[in-house]
Amino acid sequence: MAPFFTLHHGDPSCNARTGLLMLPHGPVSTPVFMPVGTNGTVKALTVDDLTAIGFQIILSNTYHLYLRPGTEVIAAAGSLHDFMRWQGNILTDSGGYQVFSLAPFRKISDEGVKFRSHIDGSYHILSPEKVVEIQAILNSDIQMQLDWCTGWGTSYKEAMKALRITNLWLEKAKHAWDAAVAQGYGGALFSIVQGNFFKDLREQSVEAVIASDTPGIAIGGLSVGEPEEVFREYLAYTAPLLPPEKPRYVMGIGTPQYILAAIEQGIDMFDCVLPTRAGRIGHVFTRQGTITLKKSEHHLDFRPIDEACGCKVCRKYSRAYLRHLFKTQEILCSMLASYHNLYFLHELVRDARHAIAEDRFLSFKTDFLRRYTQEEQQ
DSSP states (O other): OSEEEEEEEOOSSSSSSSEEEEEEEEEEEEEEEEEBBBTTOOOTTTTTHHHHHHHHEEEHHHHHHHHTOOHHHHHHHHSSHHHOOSSSSEEOOSSSHHHHTGHHHHGEEETEEEEOOOOOEEEEEOOOOHHHHHHHHHOHHHHHOOOOOOTTTTOHHHHHHHHHHHHHHHHHHHHHHHHHHHHTTTEEEEEEOOOOTTTHHHHHHHHHHHHHHSSSEEESSSSSSSHHHHHHHHHHHGGGSOOTTTTEEEEEEEEEHHHHHHHHOOOOEEEEHHHHHHHHTTEETTTOOOOOSSSSSTTTTTTTTTTOSSSHHHHHOOHHHHHHHHTTTTTHHHHHHHHHHHHHHHHHHHHHHHHHHHTHHHHHHHHHHHTHHHHHHH
């Protein structure tokens, strides 16, 4: 049986590395960016689009799928893969981010989180054990433990309380996952490092996740409102504390700057809603930086979004046409802009893997960001 994660190569100039995840629905080359399909769909794209771009894994959200359509529907379909007709891998978030983002609607205890549905106000309880069971029903290839994520500005006392509960939930999740595996479930469990922006709490959290010996580890509690320099500081502090043989995942980062910063620190996996969310409001990535399609300067601009991009959008459509679609509120604009943005990030991460393999990641990163941020520097 192939190992769950194999390291292939490390760039000697930094911590960037390449590897391979062996998952139930096929291998995944790392570093990897995962598109977010919260409700069982990546917004504005079909599964055929995702396959055409080359994605091997996407992300869905346990909390949202639990509320709607419900596990009974997905179980009747066979799995989340069968329900959405996606035969690649799926990582499911545990709902821990909703513990953070839906704070007014929840109450946390050692047993789990009680919350009111943002859909109809009904009450629900998610325990760490139940979250594992739900994700096993979804047949997630990677599932996340339930955790308590705290935001920028949280007090030390509150961060310590959240970490204690996160560690307790990890113990319970690990027991439930072991039981699910014994019954035939094939997905992996990832533990999550928390501790807010306190280095001693980060160290305590790392000790707990290492002791749990889950197949993979996520660094949580970053990109939650902190300044970029603080993000970089705590990422650089936390990542080296983790065992090198385990895959490392940072949740919720989706700009080229943040992705390349994470790769430099040895992060293997990342996801974000940003590429499709930006596409829906007419913001698209180019190698010279992000452009806004609605601007009048694109009215007679018949160049593609990015002349160096090989995606189907850039091969066929002009900025002028996309601007027209956006101004007339045609849904095709969201579809094409979202496709391009995901293609752009997929290619960026693929090129980063090649650069690592050739021991030139830092020069690749410097050259890319010099072009990408040139307008900001002028």
